[in-house]
Amino acid sequence: MPQLNGGGGDDLGANDEMISFKDEGEQEEKISENVSAERDLDDLKSSLVNESENNSSSSDSEQAERRPQPRPDLDSYEKTRDYFSEALRRQQDGGFFKSPHYPGYPFLMIPDLTNPYLSNGALSPSARTYLQMKWPLLDVPGAAGLKDPRSPTPGHLSNKVPVVQHAHHVHPLTPLITYSNEHFSPGTPPSHLSPEILDPKTGIPRTPHPSELSPYYPLSPGAVGQIPHPLGWLVPQQGQHMYSIPPGGFLDLSAFCHPTGIPHPAIVSPAIKQEPNSHDHMSPSMHSRKSPGPAKKEEDKKPHIKKPLNAFMLYMKEMRAKVVAECTLKESAAINQILGRRWHSLSREEQAKYYELARKERQLHSQLYPGWSARDNYGKRKKRKRDNKPDSTPEDFSIRNKNQCVQYLPSEKMCDSPASSHGSMLDSPATPSAALASPAAPAATHSEQAQPLSLTTKPEGRLHHHFLTGKPSGSASSSSSSSSSSSSSSHPSISIPIGTSGSHSSHSAPIFSRPIPFSSLHHSMLSPPSPFHQAALHSHHALFQSQPLSLVTKSSD
DNA sequence: CATCCTTTGAAGTAA
DNA sequence: TTACTTCAAAGGATG
Numbered sequence: 271m272p273q274l275n276g277g278g279g280d281d282l283g284a285n286d287e288m289i290s291f292k293d294e295g296e297q298e299e300k301i302s303e304n305v306s307a308e309r310d311l312d313d314l315k316s317s318l319v320n321e322s323e324n325n326s327s328s329s330d331s332e333q334a335e336r337r338p339q340p341r342p343d344l345d346s347y348e349k350t351r352d353y354f355s356e357a358l359r360r361q362q363d364g365g366f367f368k369s370p371h372y373p374g375y376p377f378l379m380i381p382d383l384t385n386p387y388l389s390n391g392a393l394s395p396s397a398r399t400y401l402q403m404k405w406p407l408l409d410v411p412g413a414a415g416l417k418d419p420r421s422p423t424p425g426h427l428s429n430k431v432p433v434v435q436h437a438h439h440v441h442p443l444t445p446l447i448t449y450s451n452e453h454f455s456p457g458t459p460p461s462h463l464s465p466e467i468l469d470p471k472t473g474i475p476r477t478p479h480p481s482e483l484s485p486y487y488p489l490s491p492g493a494v495g496q497i498p499h500p501l502g503w504l505v506p507q508q509g510q511h512m513y514s515i516p517p518g519g520f521l522d523l524s525a526f527c528h529p530t531g532i533p534h535p536a537i538v539s540p541a542i543k544q545e546p547n548s549h550d551h552m553s554p555s556m557h558s559r560k561s562p563g564p565a566k567k568e569e570d571k572k573p574h575i576k577k578p579l580n581a582f583m584l585y586m587k588e589m590r591a592k593v594v595a596e597c598t599l600k601e602s603a604a605i606n607q608i609l610g611r612r613w614h615s616l617s618r619e620e621q622a623k624y625y626e627l628a629r630k631e632r633q634l635h636s637q638l639y640p641g642w643s644a645r646d647n648y649g650k651r652k653k654r655k656r657d658n659k660p661d662s663t664p665e666d667f668s669i670r671n672k673n674q675c676v677q678y679l680p681s682e683k684m685c686d687s688p689a690s691s692h693g694s695m696l697d698s699p700a701t702p703s704a705a706l707a708s709p710a711a712p713a714a715t716h717s718e719q720a721q722p723l724s725l726t727t728k729p730e731g732r733l734h735h736h737f738l739t740g741k742p743s744g745s746a747s748s749s750s751s752s753s754s755s756s757s758s759s760s761h762p763s764i765s766i767p768i769g770t771s772g773s774h775s776s777h778s779a780p781i782f783s784r785p786i787p788f789s790s791l792h793h794s795m796l797s798p799p800s801p802f803h804q805a806a807l808h809s810h811h812a813l814f815q816s817q818p819l820s821l822v823t824k825s826s827d
Numbered sequence: 828c829a830t831c832c833t834t835t836g837a838a839g840t841a842a
Numbered sequence: 843t844t845a846c847t848t849c850a851a852a853g854g855a856t857g
Contacts, residue, residue: 577850582835586851602852603833610834628836644838648848 574650575642578635581624582613 577589586609593608594600613621635642 555839576847577837579850580836583850586834590852599854601832603831603854604832605852606832609832610843613835625836644849645840647850648839650849 574647575639577644577647578631579628580620581628582628584611584625584631585609585613585616585621 390579586606589609589612593605593612597605597608599605599608
């Protein structure tokens with residue numbers, strides 16, 4: 271596996287995270303990434319707050335609360351990481367807990383309870399049961415592993431419930447685990463669970479090496495509780511916990527507590543949103559919860575099978591909690607913007623992971639639901655009215671969007687992008703010029719400002735394909751302006767001719783909306799990401815930088 | 828209560 | 843083939 275961190279890898283991983291929001295002072299980035307990040311977040315928050323303040327000036331309190339505690343999590347990021355590393359090491363040495371590095375990945379999902387793709391009123395899409403296991407795909411200790419070092423502490427564990435299902439906050443990657451295509455065989459009876467490879471010596475389940483592990487381990491609900499879980503905890507997303515603590519569970523909570531002692535913000539909210547219905551086929555105990563309703567009929571008929579999550583969605587699920595924790599933001603729209611930026615700032619390796627996961631999910635999905643087509647879901651969701659009316663002129667775009675002219679994210683101080691100091695990333699940050707160039711910036715009239723941000727990101731939106739996917743997502747071509755804002759999103763598309771070479775049309779090359787400074791092109795993946803790629807890319811690992819994506823771009827002159 | 832908002836990516840439809 | 847739309851998650855905001 272790609273050893274991303276040769277020794278200092280950890281740091282890189284951490285940096286990645288921290289830098290994401292860097293906006294100004296990239297020069298000092300090295301010096302104070304934390305600070306920078308914090309500041310960024312603060313700005314972000316402030317801006318958001320301001321928004322709300324405008325509406326109602328009540329956020330003082332909010333600000334107040336934020337200030338005092340400048341993201342301890344970040345501060346302790348390193349520590350935490352180390353902490354975990356050490357813990358891991360200990361475990362590997364024979365420690366009782368074999369907790370994986372990734373708090374989130376190591377779980378097995380019990381298929382019975384969970385079809386992530388089934389959702390529908392009656393079927394809770396998300397209720398899932400997990401068992402801990404090693405994440406097959408992410409066995410890249412490097413960046414990935416450190417992804418969430420701050421793993422939240424299980425706020426409240428319950429041994430009463432061997433299987434804690436949680437609704438929305440499922441680990442994003444779990445679905446993959448569940449449906450791992452490679453080993454998935456539709457007909458396989460879920461009876462043998464054998465993920466638990468007992469350590470011959472200790473008798474304690476050890477986490478099998480990915481290679482020896484089938485990602486798909488159907489477990490019967492009953493069995494779940496019996497399997498001694500090494501860890502028994504999971505990184506709750508957004509405050510949820512799903513664990514199954516063995517009766518005798520020696521859960522050394524302290525080990526998973528936030529080193530700082532400061533509870534992970536996410537943990538604060540105990541309110542677990544449980545999907546009311548969750549499963550059609552669930553464990554007996556759960557069954558009692560749900561009374562077969564009328565809905566059932568429909569389900570039987572045609573359960574709503576959700577689309578498999580794409581890479582970004584997977585990423586979102588994973589990171590959302592973190593972002594939420596870091597910021598006081600609550601609005602998903604805002605969070606998503608942040609996530610979008612972070613996404614862009616991810617290194618190739620990291621993105622590749624998600625693409626890979628997404629790919630597998632799709633495969634799995636197709637295996638599970640051979641006949642399913644995305645089309646099936648069309649129209650199920652109320653159609654957004656956002657569609658621009660065809661006739662709407664480009665300027666209209668401002669209209670549609672909204673009502674809320676909320677600028678969710680503050681412009682990251684522009685895109686002065688750090689000049690991409692390192693340009694390494696996939697998206698290499700746009701060169702300032704590019705940003706500037708963006709024509710998009712419609713002269714912002716007030717209304718248009720409504721989405722300043724949007725400009726930001728979206729511009730590329732359809733413009734770029736991901737280097738990894740290589741698949742054209744849309745129109746990259748038209749460079750120009752397209753007039754209409756095409757995308758749904760409302761912003762005029764920016765057509766920034768990509769600088770450098772952009773050209774690569776040839777092999778569907780990824781067209782970065784942003785100039786691609788370096789060779790990225792050259793690895794521009796002709797093919798989907800693979801670990802190998804990652805290795806190749808390794809050299810480029812860079813700190814992610816902020817993304818210029820954004821924001822706003824000032825209007826060009 | 829339903830939909831919007833917002834993000835990226837995949838897949839669908841229409842031309 | 844291109845261009846555009848829809849949906850996937852999420853949860854506060856809005857009508």
